Amino acid sequence: MKKLFLSLAIIISVSSFAQSADDVALVQSLYGKSKGDIIRDYLNLPEPQAAAFQAVYDNYEAERKALGQKKMQIISDYATNYDNITDEKADELAKNNLKNNVDFEKLLSKAYGKAKKAIGSINAAKFIQLEQYFQTTVRSSVQDEIPFIGELDKIKK
Numbered sequence: 001m002k003k004l005f006l007s008l009a010i011i012i013s014v015s016s017f018a019q020s021a022d023d024v025a026l027v028q029s030l031y032g033k034s035k036g037d038i039i040r041d042y043l044n045l046p047e048p049q050a051a052a053f054q055a056v057y058d059n060y061e062a063e064r065k066a067l068g069q070k071k072m073q074i075i076s077d078y079a080t081n082y083d084n085i086t087d088e089k090a091d092e093l094a095k096n097n098l099k100n101n102v103d104f105e106k107l108l109s110k111a112y113g114k115a116k117k118a119i120g121s122i123n124a125a126k127f128i129q130l131e132q133y134f135q136t137t138v139r140s141s142v143q144d145e146i147p148f149i150g151e152l153d154k155i156k157k
Helices: 002-015 021-043 049-084 087-119 121-145 151-156
Strands: none
Touching (some): 087 121
């Protein structure tokens, strides 16, 4: 199952560098649906828990996608300024990235609380565990594609 997740994460991370808003929306809608199917299959909830969880999940996904858009803007801003990055821009990018990470963790915590009420602690924990696996895998894949500050300068020499 981890190979399936890894394949999905690689496709998403490569696609996440799409330039147009339409491409981004398409990638995110495909990711949400594909990931949603995997989560529903994994949790295998009976009705009415499945319906209750779906409402929590749909709200979570909408907020997660918005945070994903912000993350992509940060990455794009980094790419645009990479060759001439200043102390001020590096500070701005680092702070924006850290805030995005904190906002995502807050979203996970909020989603856990809502899922716990809808489907119980064990199933909510399973959801969060799987979601964190997805996010860690995607973050790792994306990070592998982003050069560190000054890394390309060393390669040019």
